[in-house]
Amino acid sequence: MSKSLAIIFNKAPYGNQSGRELLDIALMAAAFDMEISALFIGDGVYQLLTNQQPDILHMKNHSSTYKALELYGIETVLVSSEDLEQRRLSESRLMPVSSLSNHKQINKTIAESDFVFML
Amino acid sequence: MATFSLLVTANPHSSQGxxxxxxxxxxxxxxxxxxxxxxxxxxxxxxxSRLNCPPSDEYNLTKTWAKLAITHDFELTACVTVAMKRGIINATEADRNALTGENIDPAFEISGLGQLTEAMLESDRLVTFG
Structure with missing residues (x-):
């Protein structure tokens, strides 16, 4: 029986490695045919911004890997509209990999998952 | 009775996880x-790292994990990608990358993230300590 997995991105990229490390977990679990939801809440919404230039900080840019989520069969990619709004970000600033959602739907997705990851 | 796996991401030197x-x-x-x-x-x-060397009056996390795992027959697995970045090296990787030594404690093994996924699939619960 396939188990489901919710992966919660709640931190901005580059100040720490959590985004990159969660992405690696997501892609590996996808290879095992687990049903995966990638959820972007709080400062995690910054992970999806276009035109990231971390090379200025000598950091590796992992943002393009988010575009591979769909390729790996990860179809549920939700970003919190409340958290975008709170940060004065519009969906047009994000890579076209996620669907706008809200806390209620995201909480429901978490509640229905067998496993939940947050780093 | 249930089967558990743990995911430990906490820094042993600076947090309680x-x-x-x-x-x-x-x-x-x-x-x-x-x-x-x-x-x-x-x-x-x-x-x-078997070279972790806390003061003698402090808790040795490496040895405690090792003893617990050997006594109760469960696996201690470190993710290879993040381990190598942080200088946690086994003999195979030392050889492959021309490094001067290895430092993995013998009770631990280095392997890929697939082992985390497998642990999830074969456990009733996975609990994270960060």
Missing amino acids: QFSAIQFAKTLLHQGHVIKRVFFYADGVLVA
């Missing part, structure tokens, strides 16, 4: 549950 994970593991075993695997990821892998 590893101590909490050990207490949790001991309690699980005491209550008759089974631990399949403890997977170390992010800064959590730092505990796998």
Whole structure:
């Protein structure tokens, strides 16, 4: 029986490695045919911004890997509209990999998952 | 009785997560549950170095994990990608990357993230300590 997995991105990229490390977990679990939801809440919404230039900080840019989520069969990619709004970000600033959602739907997705990851 | 796996991401030198994970593991075993695997990821892998040398009056996390895992027959697995970045090296990787030595504690093994996924698939619960 396939188990489901919710992966919660709640931190901005580059100040720490959590985004990159969660992405690696997501892609590996996808290879095992687990049903995966990638959820972007709080400062995690910054992970999806276009035109990231971390090379200025000598950091590796992992943002393009988010575009591979769909390729790996990860179809549920939700970003919190409340958290975008709170940060004065519009969906047009994000890579076209996620669907706008809200806390209620995201909480429901978490509640229905067998496993939940947050780093 | 249930089968558990743990994901430990806490830095052993600067946060309490590893101590909490050990207490949790001991309690699980005491209550008759089974631990399949403890997977170390992010800064959590730092505990796998056998060269960790805390002052003698302080708790040795590496040795405590090792003793617990050997006594109760569960696996201690560190993620290879993040371990190598942090200088946690086994003989194979030392050889492959022309490094001067290895430092993995013999009770731990270095392997890929697939082992975390497998632990999830084969456990009733996975609990993260970050």
